[in-house]
Amino acid sequence: MPVTVTYTTTFLIMAMSWQVKLWDYGVVSTNHSVDKMAQAFQTIKINVNYSKDKNSIKAFFERFEDRNSRNGEMEIDIENDNPENYKYLRQLQTISNRENDNLVIELDDIADWEDREDGLLHRIQRNVRRYIDLFYQVIDNKDDGLMPKPTKTVGIEDDAIDVLMQHRKDRDAQRPEGDRGYFPATLTRRYTLYFKSLKDEPALSIRKVGGFHVGQLVTVQGIITRVHDVKPFLVVAGFTCEMCGEEVFQEVTKKTYHPLVECPSENCRTNNVRGKLHMQTRSCKFIPFQEVKMQELTEQVPVGHIPRSMTIFLYGPLTRTTNPGDIVSISGIFQATPHQGHRSSNTLLTDVYLEGQNVRQLKKQYDKMDRDPIIQQKVRDLARDPNIYTLLAKSIAPEIYGHEDVKRALLLQLIGGVTKTMGDGMKIRGDLNICLMGDPGVAKSQLLKYICKVAPRGVYTTGRGSSGVGLTASVERDPVTDEMILEGGALVLADNGICCIDEFDKMEDGDRTAIHEVMEQQTISISKAGITTTLNARTSILAAANPIYGRYNPKLSPTHNINLPAALMSRFDILFLILDRPNFDLDEALANHVAHVHRKGTHPDMDMEVLDVNTIRHYIAEARTKRPIVPSELGEYIVDSYVKIRQEQANEQARKKEHSHISPRTILAVIRMATALARIRLADKVERDDVQEALRLLEVSKDSLKDKSDPSNNKSSISAIYTIINEIRDREDNSTLDYNQIAQEVTSRYTGDQLEECILEYEKVNIWKRNDEKTTLTYINREDND
């Protein structure tokens, strides 16, 4: 509802200087040198027949039917001129009934209605201000206006202007015909007319809008950075003459105006008195006005540049439609007013602003990334690539060599599983937690930092100093080493993000226990000073820890090396142990990698192009929109696998070689990883392969703890398998063994990988040889062996 009369004394507009307006170009100029300019401006002759256009506008109003009604009701009664069939007449009726106060003319409709190039549509787009005026004129025309009579009684909603109008009418009736003063239509208008730009009109970035666009309807896109208070904006100023009592109205169309001083009425003129005019706030019309500042979006700014911003004026119903932080596309009239600065005395400079016509909210929230069509397309193309999983995994921290399974797991963490909320409000977390453990200098921190960079809300912190939540911290001197330490938490918990905690083992026990809750329940409970509350902390945790004595001690068991309580360990879905030990092939490959990077300034050619961070981020965002389900037939498979793992664990326990505890949490971890894998494929259903890959990753992570952690252990598994095979050989008394038989016997206790490893190991030292089909295993030089 338009604010017509307000009793505020804050006039946004103050008398300032002379104004000359140029409707047709939106150029408004001010002050002294301008009166010369003004004469020039007024000489403009435009070869447009406005009265013809008026007719076509009128025809448009009266004849335009929107497609729906056209299709639906055409056959029923074609002759009936029911205004209900005409979209805009219908709208006008609602306005007349005071059910609506804005009239939005969609340019698409005009385009539909007339097919000509360079026709009305074109002229409207180029010269919006003028055409808004023309539209108003057509609708409000005294003799054949389009505004219908109200079909309902509106008496209850009488407001000040109705009273005033009635008063005016009564008075006018008593006066002779020619004496009626100028009475602006704006004063009684109860609606605002807006144009809505074409649907397929591209939204420009602020820096693309230039002098060429002045006066045109443009659509710009950006983020709202500031919103001004809504203020009343004077549209029509009403004055009363102190001599003759005549009411005089003055239309204000710009930010500044010069109030009338002398009464222009016939009465005063004939009497030759200079009637003084006084402004009557009650008879003025105000509309809400809001100034908004829009800034360019990140992707609109060329590299190495600072974003630009633009002022947007919103009037009437458009006010209060935006909030700071909203990403919107606003179409409006690009207008220029002469520079109001101190140098404006003699210049042809202009300040520019956009007069809003239509506001479209693009995003409700910022954390949903804005995706431009190019990247969108790229993501779609990528999704079709069957290798996408490997490709994405390889693109994670490409500067770090190797660790492919770790990277795979990290990728799954970035994507995450599906968080489910049960009917009773219980939540099953979908976020994956990963712990990386290993010797110093194996790029754990690098991996953490990379993840932080990719994750939309990543927080990186080191355990040694994460004492609380907040942004305050202190610098302290370590009493022993004299080193300066950053103490206290620069940690703001990353809700809906990933929290990377380096040096997890060095965290205070008390702080670590707080993390237990976060990791499983995804909340933080605070009960302090009489306040008991639970905060959301829907975050995945990526922790990195060093073995207890800095380096991994092969002589100790893994549990002794890892200085973390089992309760915490089980909360990590996957735990990787990364050790730094000399290995000829790996070292050489690594040296080669580093040398290549420094020689060529780029990574060595991998099998595929590495994706850049931005693409990965967009892909992940896309993947996260999917909510794949686990089909029931897969449930059985998962259960079977779980039972098998438990069985293995029981065996291990029996042999007192337990390394990691397999708990019911493991089954959840498998499901989470499998759903994340399905998300990577942008699929809606988890497949068997996904579960298998999840199980494989789990296996790998277990192996990293089991085998490589302890060379003797590793050897023992190989030699144990060797012993088993030897037993088979002795039993069969044959130098050529059936591979299937071996596999059957070995895999009851060991994995296929371990068997493979064992076979390869002894193949190297020429103990045995497999045939090409890998069906038989033949001992070489059996005689020598014996």
Add this chain to the structure above:
Amino acid sequence: MIMMKEIKEFSTLDYIFKPLDAVRNLLEKQQQSNLIETSNIDEFDIPTYFKNVFNTTEDLMKIPSLNDTPIFDIPNHSLVRFRAMIQNTGLGHEIYASSYETRSQNGQKKWKFNKYTDDMDMDIDDNEILDFDLNSESSSIYNNNQLEERHLYYCVSVPGETDWNIIYFLNVYVYAYNNNSRRKQSSSSTETSIGTSIEEIIRSTANLSLDNDGNNNNNNNNNNKTTGERNSRLLKKLVSKYPFPNEHHVAAIVKIYGKDDDILKVAEVVEFIGVLIHPSININESNNNKNDNNNLQEDGNEFCFDSMTISNIPCMHSIFYSNNNIHHSGNPLLLTYYNNNNLYEVNCQASDTRRNLLQYIASVFGGDEVVAEFVLLQLLSRVYSRKNGLTLGKFTLNICNIPYIPSTIAITSSSSFPPSVASSASITSSPSTLVHTNQFSKNVSKVLSSILPKYHDLPLTLSTLNEIDYFPNSNSDELDSGVFQVSKGTWFLIDETVMKEGKLNDTGVRNLQALNNLIDNQRLLYTFPFYDFEFETDIGIIVLSEAKPFLPVDCILPLLTNNYNNNNYNKDLPEEILVEFRKYLGVHRYIENYFIPDDVSKYIENQFVIQRRNASRNGQIFINHFDLQLRMTLARLVTLSFGESKLTEELWDYTERLDEQRKQRMENFEQR
């Protein structure tokens, strides 16, 4: 009849002092001879024309420079040079009318040219009226050709330029000026400037506004207060736009014409040549009335870009600009150097210069040659490749075990102070200025600034961390600068020895994050209300600390304190030798064609594998891939430092020996 003006030939000086007249004349001449369509006025390429007029360095140097001439010594509307760093490209654009037509009373039409100025042509006769006719026969009614945009950039004089660098530019300028006796007034003013301290020549714009404040304040009482407030507000704004707080600088709004405005980026160093517009001095008189009436409105307009800021600092309409490599490196000596193309000469002397330079650097580190070597390598480092998140070439060096020597105590003995004494010593200078207080750092800083083109102190104290913004940030429309918003190839000497225990506030934590990000990735985040923008930087950083630093540096090297001897510090080297050093650093840092031959690459790989195996056998700590990466970086710098571009096995061994020495020291230092 058109008044046929005599088209006179313009001399270079006329172009300097009346560039706009020259342009107008030129256009008129064109019009008369070719009868070119006036609407095609833009087709006349003014920048190219000016480039041709000033195509030699010597001619260019005749143009007065904003960097070293007080602004009011240069007449309004004359051509100036401005060597500047772009601080903000986000000011947007101005829409202006590039040309307009006037009509005298007898109907005579005349085209006026309106580029490169904020003011309309002064000589409109009274009997001429403006004819801003957008509907001339040739153009359609929708043709807004005459409304064009120009882009506004906020520029500041290059932050961190060292004294010798400034003097160098100054000397060139004076040389050019003295050759030419016609402009006595200007040359005399510059001469006096040279007589006084450099400090005064680089008179800051901020000072200028203060002066105005003093001059104009005596209007009336009413305005006194508001103008005073305004001016202090303005001053604050100006100060916040320069990376280093409270330091003198020159600032100007540069208006750039043409569509290709994306070429110039933030934090780039550019030399602009264009038309100077003085800041409006008489703000108070002409606008008081307006302002008073306008108060309410102005309050309503609090989000508008404050036009006051624009009109109170000098403005320059750029005709053309140069942003070549010389300005990136910031080393003016390369200017003549590249012209003369004597790469060979410098290369021949490389090992000699290297030795002398090492000695010079070592003198300030108590003769520690290893430290000097690493410092030298650091000075040669730059980011040379950035791909897929890799930042190659960055090398942040830390030298620890640095003694704290309070600068208040005169250094007489050669003994070093134990750290405990040092930390208790008081710091005398004001806390939030970026000047070293540790005498040791001061000495190092003196040496560095004598050989580097762009350098600045950065003592890491709690107060500087908490009070000064290190990263550029924007709360509303304007972008405030931060310490690290400097051009590529600027060095900072960070002094951790002055750090004390205490609380960091929000700014402090953010600053440290910015610093860490800078050291890790050579990237700097500019923060905006709803999101951040990342910019690539190439800032050299050397950290001095007592113990191991808490900044994530690439390489830590302890100083051997036992032979620290302050007397060794060679304070005054002859200028020629310093020039030699500067050239050496400038040239060798930019050797482009560095490469590692395949056999050397193989050699490195083998060495790495063997070393790891040996270390594993002997139970030593083995080198990992970070060590290898560091050594690869060092090897490149070592190669460059010898003036070579090809890595050889000898150079690799040299690098390894150097790094072994460092590791040895580290072990000793940690066991201590």
